[in-house]
Amino acid sequence: MLTKRIIPCLDIKDGRVVKGTKFLNLRDAGDPVELAQYYDDEGADELVFLDITASAEKRSILIDVVERTAEKVFIPLTVGGGIKSIEDFRMILRAGADKISINTSAVKNPMLVKEASEIFGSQCVVVAIDAKRHYVKEDEIESIKEDGKNIFKVEDGYCWFEVYIYGGRKETGIDAVNWAKKVEELGAGEILLTSMDKDGTKSGYDIILTREISKSVKLPVIASGGAGKPEHVYEAFVEGKADASLMAGILHYKEYTIKEIKEYCAERGIPMRL
Amino acid sequence: MIGIIDYNAGNLRSIKKAIELYDKAIITKNKEDLLSCDKVVLPGVGNFGTAMKNLSPLVNAINTIISEKIPFLGICLGMQVLFNESEEKEGIKGLGLIKGKVVRFKNVEKLPHMGWNNVKIVNDCPLFEGIADNSYFYFVHSYYVNPDENCVVGKTTYGLEFPSVVNKNNIFATQFHPEKSGKIGLKLIENFIELI
Numbered sequence A: 001m002l003t004k005r006i007i008p009c010l011d012i013k014d015g016r017v018v019k020g021t022k023f024l025n026l027r028d029a030g031d032p033v034e035l036a037q038y039y040d041d042e043g044a045d046e047l048v049f050l051d052i053t054a055s056a057e058k059r060s061i062l063i064d065v066v067e068r069t070a071e072k073v074f075i076p077l078t079v080g081g082g083i084k085s086i087e088d089f090r091m092i093l094r095a096g097a098d099k100i101s102i103n104t105s106a107v108k109n110p111m112l113v114k115e116a117s118e119i120f121g122s123q124c125v126v127v128a129i130d131a132k133r134h135y136v137k138e139d140e141i142e143s144i145k146e147d148g149k150n151i152f153k154v155e156d157g158y159c160w161f162e163v164y165i166y167g168g169r170k171e172t173g174i175d176a177v178n179w180a181k182k183v184e185e186l187g188a189g190e191i192l193l194t195s196m197d198k199d200g201t202k203s204g205y206d207i208i209l210t211r212e213i214s215k216s217v218k219l220p221v222i223a224s225g226g227a228g229k230p231e232h233v234y235e236a237f238v239e240g241k242a243d244a245s246l247m248a249g250i251l252h253y254k255e256y257t258i259k260e261i262k263e264y265c266a267e268r269g270i271p272m273r274l
Numbered sequence B: 001m002i003g004i005i006d007y008n009a010g011n012l013r014s015i016k017k018a019i020e021l022y023d024k025a026i027i028t029k030n031k032e033d034l035l036s037c038d039k040v041v042l043p044g045v046g047n048f049g050t051a052m053k054n055l056s057p058l059v060n061a062i063n064t065i066i067s068e069k070i071p072f073l074g075i076c077l078g079m080q081v082l083f084n085e086s087e088e089k090e091g092i093k094g095l096g097l098i099k100g101k102v103v104r105f106k107n108v109e110k111l112p113h114m115g116w117n118n119v120k121i122v123n124d125c126p127l128f129e130g131i132a133d134n135s136y137f138y139f140v141h142s143y144y145v146n147p148d149e150n151c152v153v154g155k156t157t158y159g160l161e162f163p164s165v166v167n168k169n170n171i172f173a174t175q176f177h178p179e180k181s182g183k184i185g186l187k188l189i190e191n192f193i194e195l196i
Helices: A032-042 A056-072 A086-093 A102-109 A111-120 A140-144 A178-188 A208-215 A230-238 A257-267 B012-017 B032-037 B048-067 B182-193
Strands: A005-013 A047-051 A077-080 A099-102 A127-135 A152-153 A159-164 A169-177 A190-195 A221-224 A244-247 B002-005 B025-028 B039-042 B072-074 B100-104 B111-119 B135-141 B143-147 B153-160 B161-170 B171-174
Touching: A005 A032, A005 A221, A005 A257, A032 A047, A032 A056, A032 A257, A047 A056, A056 A086, A056 B012, A077 A127, A086 A099, A086 A111, A099 A102, A102 A111, A102 A159, A111 A127, A111 A178, A127 A140, A127 A178, A127 A208, A140 A159, A152 A208, A159 A178, A159 A208, A169 A178, A178 A190, A178 A208, A190 A208, A208 A221, A208 A230, A230 A244, A230 A257, B002 B012, B002 B032, B002 B048, B012 B025, B012 B072, B012 B182, B025 B032, B032 B048, B039 B182, B048 B072, B072 B182, B111 B161, B135 B182, B143 B161
Parallel strands: A005 A047, A005 A244, A047 A077, A077 A099, A099 A127, A127 A190, A190 A221, A221 A244, B002 B025, B002 B039, B039 B072, B072 B171
Antiparallel strands: A127 A159, A152 A159, A159 A169, B100 B143, B111 B135, B111 B153, B153 B161, B161 B171
């Protein structure tokens, strides 16, 4: 039976892991290769490297990290951050990445999704969607619906989900459900869905967002943003219909281990690779 | 020395690094080089039509490798191209080394079939040496092989039960990516390399 996946996400800047981690037992807590190996041993199903290096000139540092990881870690590796062209795809895949995640560049140039999936195969094109709740008043609902947006009733009112780019700094006016369907048509192989409302809160994934996106495409959906305890991951799988859960802080700070999260889910009937 | 067939199939680095844990490896499209290897691996991601186009200058070499009884491992798309044809690209002939067609998953909620799934061992095969029945491997594909001859040694369930490992004489093939399947995947690669 196909299992649900637990995916640690490492933010990398200039070749080092950023965001403090509590891996005091590791010789070098900031080395992405060592952390990747550690999570592989812990039972991670895949890994995501998110490069937040500001300048494109430092791409060679990322390439080196990916190459060194591919020598040691034999589970799937997704790399994202600042990837803009087919040539970027080629370089990072050649270094040993299995999938490339694109966000801003997909919104600005949707044909990149199509071209990359035709050249490298859909399986290596992950479209990352950063979505934020855009609340609407009840009397605005009809006109916003006519505008093509998908409105949902949430805990505290009504909203549609808006796509943000540039690391959450710029809104696009694009409806996330429509965008997910569009990237599926263009040939994406997977969606990495981050709730900007929930990211960093440790209060659980945005279940409504996750469920609505997951329902509207056939692509596997990775839920991201908000994981604080194993219950949240379980919810994302059961109620959110997510195929995988991405997490960072909860693991980096050793609040829970991957094994604990997997066991929690498995005990409640979720297929997991233990 | 293990030969990895180079036909522009994307990420060859992982499979090379995995093999290099146990033996030397060379990525090549040169027929003589391939024929001098102890074993040959045909990796693969991407599209059946594109793969067959890129493989066309190598068809003769592959046929010779098979007839010389050199152990041969097809991975993922490298498994699918061993068959006669595929629904992914009608009208394009596969290598035809195993009889049957490659077909698309139907009536499944999610495509591609992506992630870790277990392999049920249905027939003895040296690739499974030291690997427990129902071990998990990493899959990513939307099509699966439907052989017309008896060659299935491992099966996996996704919507239906499909062949995930086949073996015919010196030809071995897996639908999953052993080079991406952690320690158990590496064990399978080691088993292939140690075939006599």
